[in-house]
Amino acid sequence: MTSGQASSLVEPLIDAHAHFYHADAGRADWADVNAARFRAGERMGITYHVASVLGSYGFSSPTYFPSPADVSHGNDAMLEICDREPDRVRMFVTVNPNYTDHALGEIERCAARGAIGIKLLASRRADDRLLDPVATVAAERGLPMLHHIWQHRRREWPSQEISDGADLARLACRHPRANFILAHIGGGGDYMHTFPAVVDCPNIYPDLSGSGVDRGMLDEAVQALGANRLLWGCDLTMCTGLAKLHALEVIGLGAEDMSAIRWRNAARIFPDGSFPRCQ
Amino acid sequence: MIDVNTLIGPYPFRYVPHPDPEVLVRVLDREGIDAAWVGHLPSAFYRDPTPGNRELFARLSAFSDRLLPAPAIRPDWPKWESALSSAANSGAVAIRVYPPQWGLGPHDASLRELAVAAGEQGMATLLTVRFEDLRQRHSMDSAGDLSAAAIRSLARAGDAVRLVVTAAGREMIEEVHWGLTPDEQRRVFWDISWIWGPPEDHLAKLFRTIGSERFVFGTQWPLRLTQTPSANLDLLPDDLLGAPLADARTICAAAARNPVPTTPSR
Numbered sequence: 001m002t003s004g005q006a007s008s009l010v011e012p013l014i015d016a017h018a019h020f021y022h023a024d025a026g027r028a029d030w031a032d033v034n035a036a037r038f039r040a041g042e043r044m045g046i047t048y049h050v051a052s053v054l055g056s057y058g059f060s061s062p063t064y065f066p067s068p069a070d071v072s073h074g075n076d077a078m079l080e081i082c083d084r085e086p087d088r089v090r091m092f093v094t095v096n097p098n099y100t101d102h103a104l105g106e107i108e109r110c111a112a113r114g115a116i117g118i119k120l121l122a123s124r125r126a127d128d129r130l131l132d133p134v135a136t137v138a139a140e141r142g143l144p145m146l147h148h149i150w151q152h153r154r155r156e157w158p159s160q161e162i163s164d165g166a167d168l169a170r171l172a173c174r175h176p177r178a179n180f181i182l183a184h185i186g187g188g189g190d191y192m193h194t195f196p197a198v199v200d201c202p203n204i205y206p207d208l209s210g211s212g213v214d215r216g217m218l219d220e221a222v223q224a225l226g227a228n229r230l231l232w233g234c235d236l237t238m239c240t241g242l243a244k245l246h247a248l249e250v251i252g253l254g255a256e257d258m259s260a261i262r263w264r265n266a267a268r269i270f271p272d273g274s275f276p277r278c279q
Numbered sequence: 280m281i282d283v284n285t286l287i288g289p290y291p292f293r294y295v296p297h298p299d300p301e302v303l304v305r306v307l308d309r310e311g312i313d314a315a316w317v318g319h320l321p322s323a324f325y326r327d328p329t330p331g332n333r334e335l336f337a338r339l340s341a342f343s344d345r346l347l348p349a350p351a352i353r354p355d356w357p358k359w360e361s362a363l364s365s366a367a368n369s370g371a372v373a374i375r376v377y378p379p380q381w382g383l384g385p386h387d388a389s390l391r392e393l394a395v396a397a398g399e400q401g402m403a404t405l406l407t408v409r410f411e412d413l414r415q416r417h418s419m420d421s422a423g424d425l426s427a428a429a430i431r432s433l434a435r436a437g438d439a440v441r442l443v444v445t446a447a448g449r450e451m452i453e454e455v456h457w458g459l460t461p462d463e464q465r466r467v468f469w470d471i472s473w474i475w476g477p478p479e480d481h482l483a484k485l486f487r488t489i490g491s492e493r494f495v496f497g498t499q500w501p502l503r504l505t506q507t508p509s510a511n512l513d514l515l516p517d518d519l520l521g522a523p524l525a526d527a528r529t530i531c532a533a534a535a536r537n538p539v540p541t542t543p544s545r
Contacts, residue, residue: 213504
């Protein structure tokens with residue numbers, strides 16, 4: 001059987017898509033869930049969790065449509081976790097682009113305290129013009145934007161204004177100096193639609209996270225986009241993150257490609273100096 | 280260790296790389312898995328599974344020490360009783376049934392009769408909650424997930440019934456388990472292929488509440504990464520590491536009769 005820790009023991013490992021909870025997130029076990037992420041991360045050998053808090057996770061406003069107050073409260077909680085765990089946690093500042101001034105203010109406030117990326121949920125379609133001011137600031141500050149994505153949007157789904165790879169590609173084309181992380185190719189929908197949709201946008205980096213572990217998904221991602229475009233991550237299921245690490249090791253990737261996916265691509269697109277333990 | 284949830288053959292709604300028995304054997308070797316219960320994936324979507332079963336037995340025959348057949352038996356098809364006996368006589372450890380794909384409702388009497396008959400002949404009845412995540416399904420894949428009500432109905436059908444339910448998540452497992460009597464609960468085993476690990480720790484919670492002995496190792500190869508259930512077990516909290524799963528050899532008489540190597544289960 002496989003061991004808990006990924007086999008590349010000396011290699012850093014950056015989870016580019018993580019989340020933490022807080023006391024006002026509507027669940028009594030929030031601290032246990034956060035502790036479980038650290039426990040599993042230690043066992044897997046995760047060097048850094050790059051994480052966001054999604055407002056109140058539906059408790060006082062919807063997860064994917066967080067109110068400005070919940071956005072700020074969640075970002076405060078994320079800042080506190082970063083302050084407590086400086087050696088292993090980095091932060092995406094969450095914004096809702098429907099509130100432009102608030103979003104830009106949160107980016108400024110949290111970047112000043114160390115946020116290294118911007119998290120966009122599903123509050124507005126990715127190619128909407130309302131995202132332009134956020135993307136402009138992201139490019140100016142060199143902060144990658146992690147955008148929640150539904151792989152192949154065929155209809156509307158409740159509780160989200162979903163975007164797919166083609167939607168994100170239109171935004172990325174308008175902002176070639178910004179870098180975009182396309183969320184969780186294993187997070188629902190048809191990833192085979194995503195790869196051709198973003199292949200011509202070199203500033204889009206899909207992450208491998210999500211509960212989906214279809215055989216063939218990783219092979220196709222590497223073949224379509226190349227290892228230098230992919231970021232490893234877990235999102236809500238660290239078991240599938242570990243499984244994907246083990247799977248990457250048996251699909252024929254070379255050492256450089258493994259390093260690229262494990263951490264080097266993340267180190268390249270996040271601001272310089274974001275991951276000192278990976279140097 | 281036995282993987283109770285593997286299949287061979289293509290899937291109608293997306294490309295699946297090399298779903299072949301010789302590849303499966305190599306995967307078992309690589310992952311340190313002794314043997315696998317193997318179904319025929321296209322048969323879930325055939326009206327008559329008979330040709331698929333013939334192909335299954337033929338393709339597994341060269342690997343009979345590692346790959347144990349689990350043919351599909353459709354209880355609303357004429358002569359299903361003889362198909363069941365033939366499966367038993369041919370060395371099947373379990374039968375696979377696909378109620379949603381066959382349009383059989385949660386309280387279908389023929390399914391209950393089949394599950395009892397299979398159990399009386401020493402075979403488990405293997406159920407599939409889903410093949411793919413709801414969010415990625417083809418527009419023609421409209422069968423829907425197997426319902427908890429259907430599983431409860433089969434578990435209540437009789438003492439002889441042994442169910443192996445694959446691809447269920449925490450909510451369904453809990454809904455079924457706590458909706459059965461203790462005797463009925465003991466007739467049901469769950470594979471861990473779709474249960475979430477940390478940070479939500481669904482698998483750990485289920486081990487604590489229901490007991491690890493109600494769970495079996497399953498991967499849903501070739502549709503899903505074989506590494507996933509192993510990773511899930513490896514990430515259990517310290518006090519649950521090494522918690523014993525049910526030994527698939529002991530689920531039913533047909534499995535117990537099979538001469539599979541006996542590496543201790545984890």
